[in-house]
Amino acid sequence: MFGNYYIYDSIAPIADLIKGSLGYDDEFIGAMYSVYSVAAVVILLIGGVIIDKYGTKKSILVFGAICTVAAALTASSSDKYVMLAGRVLLGIGSEPLIVAITTSIAKWFKGKELSFAFGLNLTIARLGSVAADNSPSWGSSFYGDWQSPLYLAVIISFACLIGGVVYYFLENFAEKNYELGEAGETDKLDLKGLFKYNKTFWFVVALCVTFYSAVFPFRSFAIKFFMEAHGETREFAGFLNSILPLSAMIATPLFGLLVDKVGKRALFMFVGSVLLLPVFLMMTYTDITLYVPIAMMGIAFSLIPAVMWPYVAYIVDEKKLGTAYALMTLIQQVGLAGFNWMIGYANDYSSASAANPGGYALGMWIFSSLGFFGVLFSFLLHKADKEKVKS
Numbered sequence: 001m002f003g004n005y006y007i008y009d010s011i012a013p014i015a016d017l018i019k020g021s022l023g024y025d026d027e028f029i030g031a032m033y034s035v036y037s038v039a040a041v042v043i044l045l046i047g048g049v050i051i052d053k054y055g056t057k058k059s060i061l062v063f064g065a066i067c068t069v070a071a072a073l074t075a076s077s078s079d080k081y082v083m084l085a086g087r088v089l090l091g092i093g094s095e096p097l098i099v100a101i102t103t104s105i106a107k108w109f110k111g112k113e114l115s116f117a118f119g120l121n122l123t124i125a126r127l128g129s130v131a132a133d134n135s136p137s138w139g140s141s142f143y144g145d146w147q148s149p150l151y152l153a154v155i156i157s158f159a160c161l162i163g164g165v166v167y168y169f170l171e172n173f174a175e176k177n178y179e180l181g182e183a184g185e186t187d188k189l190d191l192k193g194l195f196k197y198n199k200t201f202w203f204v205v206a207l208c209v210t211f212y213s214a215v216f217p218f219r220s221f222a223i224k225f226f227m228e229a230h231g232e233t234r235e236f237a238g239f240l241n242s243i244l245p246l247s248a249m250i251a252t253p254l255f256g257l258l259v260d261k262v263g264k265r266a267l268f269m270f271v272g273s274v275l276l277l278p279v280f281l282m283m284t285y286t287d288i289t290l291y292v293p294i295a296m297m298g299i300a301f302s303l304i305p306a307v308m309w310p311y312v313a314y315i316v317d318e319k320k321l322g323t324a325y326a327l328m329t330l331i332q333q334v335g336l337a338g339f340n341w342m343i344g345y346a347n348d349y350s351s352a353s354a355a356n357p358g359g360y361a362l363g364m365w366i367f368s369s370l371g372f373f374g375v376l377f378s379f380l381l382h383k384a385d386k387e388k389v390k391s
Helices: 002-009 012-022 026-044 047-054 056-076 080-109 114-133 148-177 199-230 234-262 265-276 279-285 291-315 318-349 357-390
Strands: none
Touching: 002 056, 002 080, 002 114, 002 148, 012 026, 012 114, 012 148, 012 199, 012 234, 026 080, 026 199, 026 318, 047 056, 047 080, 056 080, 056 148, 080 114, 080 148, 114 148, 114 234, 199 234, 199 265, 199 279, 199 291, 199 318, 199 357, 234 265, 234 291, 265 291, 265 357, 279 291, 279 357, 291 318, 318 357
16 A cells, blocks of 8 residues: 555656656646546446455555556656556556455454554555655655656666565455454446435535545646745745645544544534635635645645545445445546646646746636635535434
């Protein structure tokens, strides 16, 4: 998981180098994230079936190896189609790898330390994002050109392959020596059940799409934005971008505990949405220290997911839960594919650059619009939740 997340986030620290050295535009940078999401949408339809058929140890090994090959392919050439092919391959390997690892955790820890195991898994994954964002600092010797940081990502991607090999032998040993737990069903998309969910679920899905479509595409361009619009160094810009996954590692479990104690899940999601709404315009039109909007975004990034994903389990029948999560993830990836490309196109349309930092304003208005819809959907969710309590 560490290697997986590192590979995905390895593009953001070199976005300006790819543009400056290779002559590609921001639309291409966005496309590198978009094609990943398109591939993820396709593989989400069949990934669960593959894992069920071949088992977790083979699936983790194969999909981990695909991630390593994807990192190598992306770094191997300056040809845009080769680089995009590498990101497509990463989408094919990365998403089912996450599902396979989730399934294996459920299999071995169900009825024991399951929540802790899932939390530890997410923490290690987020560490990969933090490491990638901060690689200009700890791996500064690799940042003399656009390609060397991608070679660094290839080295780290071997964590996916080696982890898969180690897990294969660990599970072989465990199957012979320990009693095997029963895993929950792998998340699969049941097309027949798509329209059987109530409006509360669809409000959650809408909030999921608007929230992640604002946060992750922003992260795709954030380092470049901080450098060109705010004059920050690559190292400090990377650190600012890493605050989001770093805060999520620490605060998400704490917010989860708080909400478990207090309840009022829809209200907490509304508060998180309101926090996110002004941050993009604050970074565009004010001179306030970047720590303030980034801190607000970090709180929202920790709070909303901590409430949103478990909330689905309260509003969806257990028999439909796997389909519900698969559907949420699929629609989320569709949103990411569209908005990563859209922000890149908007930056190019407005000629966003160090010479024209005002060109970033259009993209930031798009993010703010998503923030507005996030507030709207969370308000409707809160209203529906109150009506449900009264009834």
